Amino acid sequence: MEKIVRGYPESMRKSIELVEKTRDERLKHVMAESYPLIPLDQRIDILRKYHPDYRMEMKRPVKVGPNKGDLMPNEVADLLEAHPLVSPKDVDLSKIDYDTDILIIGSGGTGLAAALWAYYSGAKPEDILIATKLRLGDANSKMSQFGIQAADRPEDTPMTHYLDIMGAGGFVNDREMVKTMVMEAPMIIKWHEELGVMYDREPDGSMVEKIGGALCRKRLHFCKDYTGLEIMRNLMDEVQNLKIPILEFSPAVELVTDDKGQVAGAVLWNMETSEYHVVRAKSTVITTGGFGRLHIQGFATTNHYGATCDGVVLAYRVGAKLRDMDSVQYHPTGAAYPEAIVGLLCTEKLRGMGAQPVNKNGELFVNPLEPRDVEAAAIIRECYERNNGIITPTGMRGVWLDTPMIEIINGKGAIENNFPAMFRQFGRQGIDMRVDPILVFPTLHYQNGGVIINIKTETMVPGLFAAGEVTGGLHGRNRLAGNSWMELQVFGRRAGIYAAERAKKATLGKLTLDHVVKYERMLKEAGIKTDRKAPMILPDYRGEKVIAHTLRIF
Amino acid sequence: MAETKQEEKEEQKEGETVRIYIMGREYKVPAGLTIMKAMEYAGYRFIRGCGCRGGFCGACATVYRKKGDYKLRMDLACQKVVEDGMYLVQLPFTPAEKAIYNLSELQPTTNVLLEYYPEIAKCVSCNTCTKACPQDLEVMDFVQAAIRGDIEQVAKLSFDCIMCGLCAMRCPAEIVPYNVALLARRLYGRNMLPRAKHVEERIKEIEEGKFDKEIERFVKMSLEELKEEYRKREIEE
Numbered sequence: 001m002e003k004i005v006r007g008y009p010e011s012m013r014k015s016i017e018l019v020e021k022t023r024d025e026r027l028k029h030v031m032a033e034s035y036p037l038i039p040l041d042q043r044i045d046i047l048r049k050y051h052p053d054y055r056m057e058m059k060r061p062v063k064v065g066p067n068k069g070d071l072m073p074n075e076v077a078d079l080l081e082a083h084p085l086v087s088p089k090d091v092d093l094s095k096i097d098y099d100t101d102i103l104i105i106g107s108g109g110t111g112l113a114a115a116l117w118a119y120y121s122g123a124k125p126e127d128i129l130i131a132t133k134l135r136l137g138d139a140n141s142k143m144s145q146f147g148i149q150a151a152d153r154p155e156d157t158p159m160t161h162y163l164d165i166m167g168a169g170g171f172v173n174d175r176e177m178v179k180t181m182v183m184e185a186p187m188i189i190k191w192h193e194e195l196g197v198m199y200d201r202e203p204d205g206s207m208v209e210k211i212g213g214a215l216c217r218k219r220l221h222f223c224k225d226y227t228g229l230e231i232m233r234n235l236m237d238e239v240q241n242l243k244i245p246i247l248e249f250s251p252a253v254e255l256v257t258d259d260k261g262q263v264a265g266a267v268l269w270n271m272e273t274s275e276y277h278v279v280r281a282k283s284t285v286i287t288t289g290g291f292g293r294l295h296i297q298g299f300a301t302t303n304h305y306g307a308t309c310d311g312v313v314l315a316y317r318v319g320a321k322l323r324d325m326d327s328v329q330y331h332p333t334g335a336a337y338p339e340a341i342v343g344l345l346c347t348e349k350l351r352g353m354g355a356q357p358v359n360k361n362g363e364l365f366v367n368p369l370e371p372r373d374v375e376a377a378a379i380i381r382e383c384y385e386r387n388n389g390i391i392t393p394t395g396m397r398g399v400w401l402d403t404p405m406i407e408i409i410n411g412k413g414a415i416e417n418n419f420p421a422m423f424r425q426f427g428r429q430g431i432d433m434r435v436d437p438i439l440v441f442p443t444l445h446y447q448n449g450g451v452i453i454n455i456k457t458e459t460m461v462p463g464l465f466a467a468g469e470v471t472g473g474l475h476g477r478n479r480l481a482g483n484s485w486m487e488l489q490v491f492g493r494r495a496g497i498y499a500a501e502r503a504k505k506a507t508l509g510k511l512t513l514d515h516v517v518k519y520e521r522m523l524k525e526a527g528i529k530t531d532r533k534a535p536m537i538l539p540d541y542r543g544e545k546v547i548a549h550t551l552r553i554f
Numbered sequence: 555m556a557e558t559k560q561e562e563k564e565e566q567k568e569g570e571t572v573r574i575y576i577m578g579r580e581y582k583v584p585a586g587l588t589i590m591k592a593m594e595y596a597g598y599r600f601i602r603g604c605g606c607r608g609g610f611c612g613a614c615a616t617v618y619r620k621k622g623d624y625k626l627r628m629d630l631a632c633q634k635v636v637e638d639g640m641y642l643v644q645l646p647f648t649p650a651e652k653a654i655y656n657l658s659e660l661q662p663t664t665n666v667l668l669e670y671y672p673e674i675a676k677c678v679s680c681n682t683c684t685k686a687c688p689q690d691l692e693v694m695d696f697v698q699a700a701i702r703g704d705i706e707q708v709a710k711l712s713f714d715c716i717m718c719g720l721c722a723m724r725c726p727a728e729i730v731p732y733n734v735a736l737l738a739r740r741l742y743g744r745n746m747l748p749r750a751k752h753v754e755e756r757i758k759e760i761e762e763g764k765f766d767k768e769i770e771r772f773v774k775m776s777l778e779e780l781k782e783e784y785r786k787r788e789i790e791e
Contacts, residue, residue, distance in 0.1 A: 032789045040785055134605060135613060143610045152756040155790060158765050162772050167784040175773045183769065186756040193750065196657065196743030198709065205748030216787040226714060229610055233717070234743070237736055241654050249601065271601050304606045339586045340635045344608045394586075420714050424689065425609055428633050538601070546597035 002393060007431035012337070012439070015390050018362035019400050019437050026364055026402070030354050030409060031211070035367040040167065043374050050377035050385065052330060052442075053477075058297050059326055063526040064519070066321040066460075075294040076325055079313050081523065082534035085253045086276070088513035091267055093256065096280045096511075098247075100129040101503035102496075103265055103281035105252045105311065107132035108139025109228070109485060110287035110468030112235040113492030115244050118500040125244045127503070129279060131268050133251035133288075133306045133537065137236045140289055140304045140469070141488060144228030145347035145421060146212065147220040148489075149482035150185035153209060156217040158182040165483060168214045168371040169448075169476020172324075177474040180455045181483070181490045188489040189221060195234040198223055210352045212481035213332075214371035220482045225347055225421045228485065250277065251537050254516060255284065255314050255464070258509035263318055263463035265511070271537075282506040283465060283499035285457070286311040287492065290447030290469040293539045296328050299444040300343025310535035311470040315451045317519050320459040320466070324449025327477040332375035333357070334443020336398030338429050343443045347422060348372075348481040350401060354409040357440070358400045359388035365399075373478040376442040383441065390439060400437040407434055446484065448475050457495040463506065465499050467491035572638040575621075589631040589642055590614055602646035607632045612718030615688065618642050628686045628720050648719030650730040653737065662741040664703030671734045674700050676727035683721035683731055689714050693721045693731050700734050706746060708738035 002009035008016065026034065038046060048054045059071045062080050072080065102118050104111045107130050118128050132138065151161040161182040166173055189207070192199070199221050200208040209218040223230035239246070252266040256278065265281040288311030292303025301307075316322060333346040351357075351368040357375075358364050359382050366378035379399055383389030389397035407414050415423055415434045426433045449472035457465045468488045475483060540547070570585040574592060581596040590604060605613025614631035621639030631644075653670040660666055668674060674697055683693035692711050699707035712735030722730040759765065772780070 032791070040781065134601075138605045138611060138613060140606075143606050143608050150753075152750070152753045154752060154755075158760070158769055159772055160787065162769065163780075163784050163787055166780060167787075171777055171780060179769055179773050183760055183765070186753055186760060189750070189753050190757060193747075193753070194658075194744060196740035196745075198713065198739060198743040198747065199750075201747060201750065203748075205750050206752055207750045211790065216789045218790055224713065226610070229716065230713075230739075233736060234740060237652075237740060238657075240652060241656065243654070302608065304608075304611075305600070305604050340588050340591075340633075421609065424714075425633070429635075538599070540599060541591070541594040542597050542599055543595040546595075 004430070006436065007429060008436065009393055012390060012392070015360045015400070016436055018360070019358055019402055022358070022362035023402065023405065026356055027405060027408060030405070032367065032369055034356060035364050037367045038370060038374055043371070046377045046381065047373055050381045051373055052297050052299070053326065053328055055297065063528060064522045065316050066319055067325070071326045073296045073326060073328065075296050076291065076309065078532060079309055079534040079536065080316055081528050082530060082532040083523065084317065084516045084519060085533050085535065086267055086516070088516055091276060091278065091513060093278055093511040093513065095278065097277040098129055098279040100279060100281045101127035102129070102283045102285065102499045103279050104128065104130045104285045104287060105266060106139070106287035106289060107136050107246065108287060108289055108468065109141035109232060109235065109488035110492035110495070112137070112239050113489050114285050114287060114467065114496035114499065115239055116235065117493040117496030119242055119244065121497045121500045123500040123503065125242050128244050129281070130239070130244060130246045131250045131252060131266070131279065132246065132248055135248050136246050137232050138304065138306060140292070140307055141485070142228050142232045143302065143304060143345065144485055145225040145345060146349040146352070147222035147227045147482040148485035149219045149480070150189045150221060150486060151182060151217065151219055152186040152189060152207070153218070156219055160217055161185070161219060164215050164480060165475070168478050168480045170478060171476065173476035174473030176455050181474060181486060184490045185486050188486065188493070192231060192234070195238060197231055197234050200224065210349060211369065212348050212352050213369045213375055214480060220352065222349065224417070225349060225419045231485065251310060252314060253535065254513065255318050256280070256511050256513065257318060257515050258511055260509045261462065262508065263461055264508045280508065280511060282463070282503040282508060284463060285495045285499050286315055286451070286464065286466040286470055287468045287495065288470050292444050296444055299330065300334060301444040302331055302334060302343060302345040303444065305538065308536040308539060310537065311466065312450060313535045315459060315464060315466060318461050318464065318515050320461050320464060321452045322450060323452050323472040324477055325472070327448035328444065329372060329446035329448050329479055330376040330442035331445035332372055332379055332442055333401055333440035335438065336396050336441040337392045337439040339394050341425060341429060342396065344425065345443070345445070346401060346438060346440050347419070349418065350403060350406065350422070353414065353418065354405045356402045356405060358402055360390045361388065371478055371480070379442055392439065396441065398439040398441040401440045402437045403433040404435060404437065446479055448472065448477055448479055455494065456498040457491055458498065463502070465495045467495040572636055574636050575641045577643060578641070583636060587636055589616060589618070589634050589636055592636040593631070593642065603631065603644040609633045610716060612716035615645055615718035615720045616643065617645060628688055630688045630718065645723070648722055650719060650722045650733060652733045655737070657740055657744060660741060662705045662745045666741065667700045667703065667705070667708070667734055667738060670737060671730070673727065673729050674734055677701060677729060678727055680726060682724045682726065686720040686724040688718060688720060689716060691715060696735055697729060697731050700738060705738045705742050708735055709742035712739060
């Protein structure tokens with residue numbers, strides 16, 4: 001094995017020397033000035049050639065359901081064309097274990113906002129039920145580093161925020177959703193202040209805000225690089241103080257409908273005892289997040305263990321339509337070295353504060369602040385088309401993100417103060433990112449599309465609401481940094497309000513799982529033969545040898 | 555002996571491996587894996603003790619020991635790389651108490667943390683909590699600040715806390731430092747940080763309908779007009 005010097009093998013060190021050589025020259029033009037931006041009309045060219053979304057052989061038209069015929073990544077189509085986990089004959093719907101007004105499936109930033117705003121708008125805590133797959137708050141929301149966008153500075157307006165979102169999303173975004181978010185965003189920041197979220201501020205209390213890829217204003221609010229964690233800590237504490245009932249380790253494995261065709265709750269499954277629970281609810285809200293753990297096209301991911309697309313599968317089976325499910329966000333900068341942390345997020349704030357992506361020769365090859373899809377495509381081109389990537393001992397390719405520039409531009413201590421999580425993460429691996437660049441490659445980050453909703457977060461099926469990453473429309477085909485957290489809050493809040501409103505007047509009929517029978521029939525008619533079942537609930541990372549030698553005895 | 559040699563040969567063929575002990579049983583896994591991935595490689599499939607897999611959620615806090623060393627060490631299974639001779643376990647759950655409060659009724663007084671978590675007064679300054687922290691936070695220092703009622707200090711020192719529970723598990727006085735710190739941060743954020751006036755002003759402008767017409771124009775705009783507006787944006791320096 002090669003000798004490791006301060007975290008890197010000697011072969012990679014040679015390339016770092018080239019990065020150091022060009023650094024002074026590159027420091028003369030930083031951020032947006034550093035390299036020409038790709039004009040709007042030419043973005044599509046680089047995307048078509050190098051963005052993984054445009055590899056048509058990795059997709060197929062889904063054979064059943066409301067989006068029949070639409071192209072989806074094979075991994076998503078596999079789940080939509082899988083058998084339901086439960087069969088109606090195994091579940092006794094006459095015995096209701098939890099009878100509630102509002103069932104919230106998922107406990108990330110969206111689910112918790114929905115619970116809190118359902119309570120604020122009059123629902124009693126005991127009439128709300130949060131069911132979550134792992135622990136309370138186990139979600140991608142906690143992992144968000146950079147921030148949350150709100151146009152609240154005098155230099156900024158809701159219109160510029162709107163434009164940034166539309167342009168990055170390829171102008172196919174749901175305009176009403178975009179408008180709703182940019183207009184309600186500042187109010188959410190104020191709510192967070194009241195909850196106690198420790199945003200980074202100037203001494204007079206004004207927010208410190210930074211720029212991100214494809215933003216035209218400094219609009220990203222943050223809490224060092226633990227933004228998601230900090231907001232979640234506040235939301236979780238609030239939900240616990242209000243004693244809103246929570247069922248942990250209880251994923252929804254199927255929705256329940258009634259004989260009027262409304263969604264009327266869910267079948268939950270206790271992961272540890274295998275017991276099922278029937279929940280009857282007047283409003284059901286899906287806030288289960290995205291699909292990072294499907295490892296679409298074999299990509300490593302930044303995502304939480306539980307990001308397995310469950311909510312999309314459940315909603316689809318009761319007839320909710322989806323959009324842009326073939327649009328995947330690959331974050332331009334996932335860790336590419338060392339092996340232990342491959343795929344983990346290296347926050348966009350690094351580029352927002354001056355770090356530049358450079359190739360093995362120390363050359364800057366793209367503007368650091370392109371939209372994420374364009375930035376990712378440019379990095380893939382550099383590694384695989386131009387062969388200017390750095391190859392790691394395990395054969396992975398990546399480019400440098402020149403993090404030492406951050407301290408040169410922003411002063412000594414800028415990395416420890418702004419990036420404690422990143423600094424710690426690389427420090428644990430023996431790499432000092434103040435002194436040496438870090439190696440990055442695009443990593444599967446976000447589900448751009450999802451369940452179609454209106455601005456009241458209603459899906460196309462009565463009784464079923466959805467909000468957050470599980471939905472599509474807001475981001476079009478590419479999301480900007482910090483618009484996920486704002487989406488979670490704006491639409492999570494709305495889901496809580498409108499779910500509570502519906503619960504006041506909805507009446508439910510007889511509970512059924514007829515949609516499961518219908519779905520099985522559709523699978524059969526489409527000629528689908530598979531043993532696969534969905535939702536996936538958790539990925540399986542056991543060693544191949546162990547899986548091959550498993551005996552299921554008890 | 556013959557068997558060991560055979561094993562060694564296989565090791566050379568397979569590339570570098572390390573020998574670990576999961577709940578006392580020996581497994582051989584590829585070098586360079588995290589504790590979490592090594593246990594999965596060995597055949598474990600997690601329900602408890604696994605969350606974000608990126609060092610942010612505290613679900614995988616774990617204890618390990620190295621062969622021939624009495625010292626118990628603590629870390630996050632998703633971040634710590636396995637080393638030869640590690641004895642590994644899983645810590646699935648920390649049964650810790652969290653106080654219930656209505657934040658809007660609380661003031662950041664000197665006594666408020668003691669009132670909700672009186673057990674902090676039992677701190678014997680042994681520093682075991684600090685040694686247990688996988689984030690390398692000065693846990694004992696912020697517990698001491700909590701006793702003094704220095705809420706700002708608690709908030710700042712504890713900011714990087716991922717609430718994994720290891721400090722609470724190790725504390726001989728049965729203090730739950732991470733929940734004490736959570737209350738302190740919330741009080742600090744809500745009551746002691748100055749509010750952002752520009753946020754308040756923007757909300758007022760929105761409520762007064764200042765942007766209604768203009769945003770509606772953007773919603774109704776043709777694709778070509780919208781693209782033109784997008785191109786015209788000036789990027790703030």
